[in-house]
């Protein structure tokens with residue numbers, strides 16, 4: 001599996017290079033490989049509601065911006081939406097998810113922005129830090145919890161960051177003619 005954050009039209013080439021790397025360095029052998037791909041979505045929405053229609057999980061943009069963790073956000077927001085619907089108060093949903101999730105979503109965007117600026121070397125440092133922690137305590141959940149938790153300095157930094165956030169998502173219009181990347185294939189279809 002490989003993730004792309006940019007340059008989506010060259011996804012086939014990057015996938016081939018990733019597979020070649022693991023074949024060379026980790027002796028990866030794949031049986032009956034099948035190509036599959038898709039897009040992920042994260043954002044901090046102003047609202048996750050259209051009238052009485054409540055959006056949860058990735059449809060609302062709830063996902064960790066650095067690593068793409070979205071399962072817990074999906075389950076928690078699903079639970080919160082169900083409670084709002086059962087309580088006959090769909091209008092409360094935005095306030096409820098905001099209180100529970102927005103701090104984590106902001107923290108994730110700040111984390112991502114930091115590692116974007118630090119580049120590959122910064123990311124390598126982060127992986128070394130995780131490796132070091134895991135050697136001391138094999139249960140990595142505490143590290144992850146501390147790393148992804150909302151913090152005051154992240155909340156203060158977020159408004160500065162938000163102004164610079166631009167979507168890297170390719171245009172939703174028809175794909176580039178002749179392009180076979182995942183995004184364009186879906187558009188052509």
Ligand SMILES: Cc1cc2nc3c(=O)[nH]c(=O)nc-3n(C[C@H](O)[C@H](O)[C@H](O)COP(=O)(O)OP(=O)(O)OC[C@H]3O[C@@H](n4cnc5c(N)ncnc54)[C@H](O)[C@@H]3O)c2cc1C
Nearest residue numbers: 001038040056057058059062063068069070071072074075
């Ligand atoms: C390769 C990969 C690895 C990942 N690894 C992790 C991980 O390790 N940890 C983690 O936390 N997250 C991970 N994620 C992210 C996580 O899987 C998603 O964020 C999470 O599953 C989102 O849940 P969801 O319910 O919002 O959406 P989905 O899981 O996408 O569920 C949406 C469902 O709705 C269905 N659907 C869509 N449109 C319609 C329609 N019109 N009618 C009926 N049904 C429809 C879809 O078929 C799908 O089954 C990973 C994602 C990918 C792609």
